[in-house]
Each structure stands twice: as structure tokens, then as C-alpha cells.
Amino acid sequence: MSDTVLRCDRCDSAITVDDLRCPICNLTSSVTLGEDRPETAVEILRCSGCGAAMTYDVGRRAASCAFCGSVLELEQTKDPPEEARLLLPFTVDRDRAKTALGNWLGSLGWFRPGDLTSGARLETIQPLRWVGWVFDARATVSWAADTDQDSHRSDWAPHAGQTGLDYDDVVVPATRGLTREEIALLLPSYDLGSAAAVADLVDLVDQATLERFDVPRSTARARLVKAVELVARRRLEERHLPGRRSRNLKTATVLRRLEARRFAFPAWVLAYRYKDRLYRTVLSGQDAGCLKGEAPYSAIRIAAVAAGVMAIGVILILLGLLF
């Protein structure tokens, strides 16, 4: 797998030497275009085994020799699985992670069981690096929509526009281990500037599980383009559409200079047991205050409050009936 970065001649996006065409605008890569031959040539494909001429064989999807059966494999389009290239270091170590869990359990409030902090037993504490793409791009987005601005008899009036959108350090998670809510909470806690290449990483924690991108490059790009579209729609709705409400938002995007880097983000996955049940929590590897997880509610305390509220209600009704 080669990561040598070239630039697409049309849209200036980053491409690799393995790409036959630009994944964004489908322009043929300059590497793919061969050189011109000055003179006419006749070529016979010969079998290296027996010297007979080889022909393309449909069953084998390659040139093969009819006599000895040897096959000349064609160059295959490379679509390697992605791997993280930039790692963010842990700044929260194991002990601080444990303390963070204890503090969090203690801060959950009165509806939780009273002995939660003392009764919770830490089962596992795992350092994990979850993966995602971080991309930069420029886009020209053409849009059309109905909004309530300038509407007459109908609630809606058509509007259209074209705007340039810049994407800087937009994170697209590729992880399967964490939920969307967990990621949404963790993301603001990371300092992308602290990222380092795998070889240069100086870290508090070693042996963190490095999650794999389980998609090949082509799928990754399709996901990025989808993410660009989603971010564009959100930004248009927030900033660019006139009026307060909108519907039928249509967009057309011309993407340029897309460059995606593959990051691994540090996190602690902590599981604790409380009364025979396991609860999972996730803590940012770079901010001990950034924790998301499950915790039990105290059924007795909730029931007590509910009963109290009902009792007050009944009393009020009775009072109302009496007076």
C-alpha cells in the first residue's frame, strides 16, 4: 500500500499513486495515462513457461496459456484497508481514569442508589484508540429550498443560492466500538494538534488497543463524501438559508481539495459491576472530566418520590373538595 500523495489536476484533492482515477471528480490520474509510443509495434504475449502465445481467458479474468495453463495476472486495482496514521496521546493515565469514574459516580445525584460509589466494583479498565477520518476540503454548494422568508399566501417561498463552504478538521468517526452519543461527547475533549505519527508517539499508556478501520479505501471515500453532504446541509440550515423555517432543501456539491487524514483517538473504556449488573462507561483519554456512561437508578428512591408526589396530589384534591 502506498500513501504517496499526489494532487488531482482538476479538483486538487489528495490521491495516491494507486488510484486510477480521482475518487472525488473521477479525473484520470496523470500516473494512469501512459506515455506515447513513437512507432507502431506488434506485441505477442508469450508464456514464460512454454513460450506459447497467451490470450485473455474469461474464466480466469487474466491472460493464460492454452498449452501449459500458466496465468499472467493482471494488475488489480488496489483497495487496501485503511490504517490509522496519526495517533493522539493519552494524557489521562490509568489511576486518574479510575478516580474519574469514582468522582462521576458520586456526582450523579439523589436518584441513584445511595451506596453506588461504595458498592460499584471496577471490573475492567481498557485503554482504547478508536479511529476516524479528519478531513479538510473546499466546496461550492448550490442550494434551493422553500423557506418562510417573503412568503405570500402559501407558508413557503422558493429561494436558491450558491455558497463556498470550507471544511477544516471535520471528524468522521469510523469506529464500531463506540456509540454516536459517546463520540459526540468525547470529540470536543481532543486536541488534534497533539497528534503524532505512530513512530514518534510519546505516550503515558502503552498497549492500548488500536481499533482498525474495517472499511477499504473506496468505501471510506464514499463515507467522507456523504459526511461532506451532511455537514453542508447542516451549515446551510444554520447560517445560509433565509427565514426561520425551511423545507425541500436540495444541494449540489462540487468538492475540491479534499484531504483526509486517519486519526486514532484515545479513550478509556471502564466497566463496573453494581449488584450483579455490568455498566459501561467511556472516558476521554485527554480529559478526565469527559465521561459518558450508564449508571443504575434507585427504584426505591424513585418510587418514594413518586409516592410522595401522589400523596401531595391526593391531599390537594381532598382539600379542594372540602373547601
Place this chain on the structure above:
Amino acid sequence: MSGTPIPLTSTPRASRGSTSSSFLAQATQAWTAIPSSCRVDYDTMTVAPLELSCRSCGAKLVVEPTHRTTRCPYCDTPSVIDRPATADRPDPVFAIGFTVDGDQARSFLRSYLSGRHWAPKALRQATAERVEGVYLPAYLYSAVAHSRYRASIGENYTTTEFDAKRKSMRRVTKTEFRTLEGSHRCYVDDLVVTASEGIPNIELEAIEPFDLTGLRRFAPAMISGWTSEEPSLSRDASLGLARQESRADVARRLRAFMPGDSHHGLQSSTTLTDEAMDLVLLPVWVCAVRWGKEKEPIRLLVSGQSGRVAGEVPISWAKIAAVVGAGLALIGLAIILGALL
């Protein structure tokens, strides 16, 4: 592999007056009726047939300028010809290899024909007389499309009005039309247009789409032993087709781009910039089907990648007349019965 290409000196002959024609025209002339507009006349082209010698046995190879491949008539060794690129005959950049073999192509063809219910019975049961795998030259086109558009956008609203007949109020949906003008920009990509005079674009479209993830960098190993045609349509002619297809594609996208509950009077003008066009060789089975002694054989195409079949199949007027006759008879019978009862 010892198949490194060695340049040979060719002796170009003046082609004026020669009657060479493209493979498809040549192969189908004897047994297929092609519309006269598709007939290829290379007298006007400045490409000369090549005289090369077989790298295997030394015999003279006569290679038609319309072919990229040939077989030695004496030793049957397949050769791939590599000519210097010209504007109208660029080097192939990509190729899609055959994944459907001849037997599969024949069976796709059989089931296609037997499904043509209006075709003459003889044709529905016919088998292909000749099935030949051809790498068809086509262009892969992409560009950035900039459009200005203007349309009347309908926004619905409901109102209550008095119903004079029923003497009551009722709710009605009405539409107000507002003019919308704007700009639209998008990439147009993966457009495939023919580069062969023998296969018009409409026939190629009928066996599309080709799965472009199967696209490979062109290598002689992909076409060795197969017939491979050189582009016979001028680059400008193919470019014209591609631009036409792009504009149709953009117009389709603009229709879907319009907001509102409805729209009418959509007008647009599109400029194409950053155009790129590369030659790709597509795997196509060209089939000739003979279905009667006096009948002209018909030509059908089978995609060598997806097995999709296309081609114009004549319909049986006798069948149509029989069905129409039966229908009329039934109606007549019904009228008579109606009159009697």
C-alpha cells in the same frame, strides 16, 4: 513474460481507393443489415493498413487500421498492435475485461429472444449464428457543469371558500407560482459514449451500465487473442455525443433540484468546463441471429460484463393481426349477444 513490444518498421500504404471497412461493418455486411448511416467508409480517413510481419513465424501480417489485434493467418499467433496515438485515435487508457464467456452470452441471448412475445416464433426459437467477443472503443467523459436556471415554482396553500351548490364552506388546495432563478454547479462523470461508427451510441446505451469498479489500466494482456476495434468515430463526434448526454443529465438533475410542491417552465443553460475524455475498451459480444431463409439476420449486443442484451427485434405482424382480430371478434360477439338479449 517475454512479450516486450519491439517496434517494427511499417510500410504505410496509401489507403485511397481501398475498400477496407471496420470489423463490425465487415463482419456483419454479409449477414446483417446495418443502416446505411453506420456503414464505414475509410476512404476519407488517412489511416493506412499496416504491413507488419508475424513475430512468431515471420509471415506477412496484414492489419486493418480499424483493429488493434490480429491473428497470423499461418500460425494463428495472436498479436496486439500498438500504433502511435493520434488525436482521433488515442491510446486506450482503461479496459474492462470480459467476465461473461461465449456460452453464457449465447444463453443470455436465448432467454432474451424467447422473452420477446411479439417477435416471430422462428426468431424466438432462433440461436445465434455467430457470437464474437469484441473490445469496443468508447470514451469515458467527465466535466464540471455550470448552469443558470429559471423556473416557476408552485407553492401550495389551503383556503376555505363557499360552495354555492352545497351552501357550505369547504377547504380547497390552491397553488401560487413564484419565479426562481439561480445557479447550479456539479460534476458530470462516468459518462460513456461510443467511439465506434459500427455501434451507435443508442445501442451502447442499451447494454449499459458498465460497472466502472471493473475498470483496469489498459494492458495488452486484456485483449490478446480477442478482436479489439480502434476508434472509428472522430474525437469531436464523440465529444459532441458526450456533451449532449451531459446536458441531458444536468437537465434531469435540475428537475430534481427544484423546491416547491411543483414546478413548470424550467429553462436552463449549461456550460461545461474542465472536460476530460479518455478511451476505454468495453467487452461486448456482437451476435448475429438468422431466423429464416429469406430474412435478414439481426444484430444483437450482449454486455461482456453484465450479460445485458439489447437490440431491435422485429415484431410479427401476423401475431398482432391475430390478436387484434380475436379482440374485434369478441367485441362483435358481445354486441350481437347484447342485441339478442
